[in-house]
Amino acid sequence: MTNAHPEMQNSPLPELTDAALELEGRIATLTLDRHDVRNALTGTALIDDIVAVAEWVNRCEDVSVLVITGAGSTFSAGGNVKDMAERRGDFAGDVAEVAERYRRGIQRIPLALAEVEVPIIAAVNGAAIGAGFDLANMADMRIASSRAKFGETFLNLGIIPGDGGAFFLQRLIGYQRAFELTLSGRVIEADEAREYGIVLDVVEPEALMDTVMAQARRIAAQPPKATRLTKRLMKEGGRAELKPFLEKCAVFQGLCHNEPEHLEAVNAMLEKMARR
Structure with missing residues (x-):
């Protein structure tokens, strides 16, 4: 069904x-x-x-x-x-x-x-x-x-x-x-x-x-690719050691900064700030 x-x-x-x-x-x-x-x-x-x-x-x-x-x-x-x-x-x-x-x-x-x-x-x-x-x-x-x-x-x-x-x-x-x-x-x-x-x-x-x-x-409503990566980090954060966890965060952040959805979100935030 x-x-x-x-x-x-x-x-x-x-x-x-x-x-x-x-x-x-x-x-x-x-x-x-x-x-x-x-x-x-x-x-x-x-x-x-x-x-x-x-x-x-x-x-x-x-x-x-x-x-x-x-x-x-x-x-x-x-x-x-x-x-x-x-x-x-x-x-x-x-x-x-x-x-x-x-x-x-x-x-x-x-x-x-x-x-x-x-x-x-x-x-x-x-x-x-x-x-x-x-x-x-x-x-x-x-x-x-x-x-x-x-x-x-x-x-x-x-x-x-x-x-x-x-x-x-x-x-x-x-x-x-x-x-x-x-x-x-x-x-x-x-x-x-x-x-x-x-x-x-x-x-x-x-x-x-x-x-x-x-x-x-x-x-x-959140950027979809970053949402999936964030869930993965949340699931792993409770059982990971800090240093390798931070290394994974760095790699995931690099991925996010190179996604179009990141710039779209940043520009939307700047436009919202300009209207205040």
Whole structure:
């Protein structure tokens, strides 16, 4: 399910099965569209769809921001619990078989999203549970509906966060708080998620997409090539040593100073100053 706009005619679109993709004003919006199963990531084509869009974004120069949201009342319920109960699909087989299905299945999402060059905003419209919570945490920013709920609920089912949740959550809110949420398996409301720093803001359901798009438009208005380089530096800055990081900054800055978008931005700033 892909909805094209005229500006996308020169950018081949990925063929999606269980999601919808739109592009408007340099903002790509990916909507998980399996509300019949609460946008479960397993037992659907959503893993393939998310990976395909992640790879497409990096090829498409028309995109400056990727927004991910869910159709219906749920952002994503994560894994399909019925499949777990019946040991079918992604959850069938012995230890080696299940491990390989994780590698070839849901673990492709964090690997693909980690490589996305543009900012990612999760518009959390409803419950984000288990791997659905982890998917939201793979984004650079999260804005939530007041109806959203969040839960790292794997232990409640006798399993671990197999998609990398233990990696993402503690980097977002610190080890101790992430430990408590993961080990208790409790589900929290949107306001508590904001208090912990999981989400940037909480708004009423009818205002969610307008709020997210306003934030996305602010980012999309920035020079696009410098935006991609800045995101890369932000992702690397938390784990890099200072000296090699500064060397990379110097090279990236050299690239920026030689891009036409830099002079356009500088001239626009000078014109604005002259009008004051």
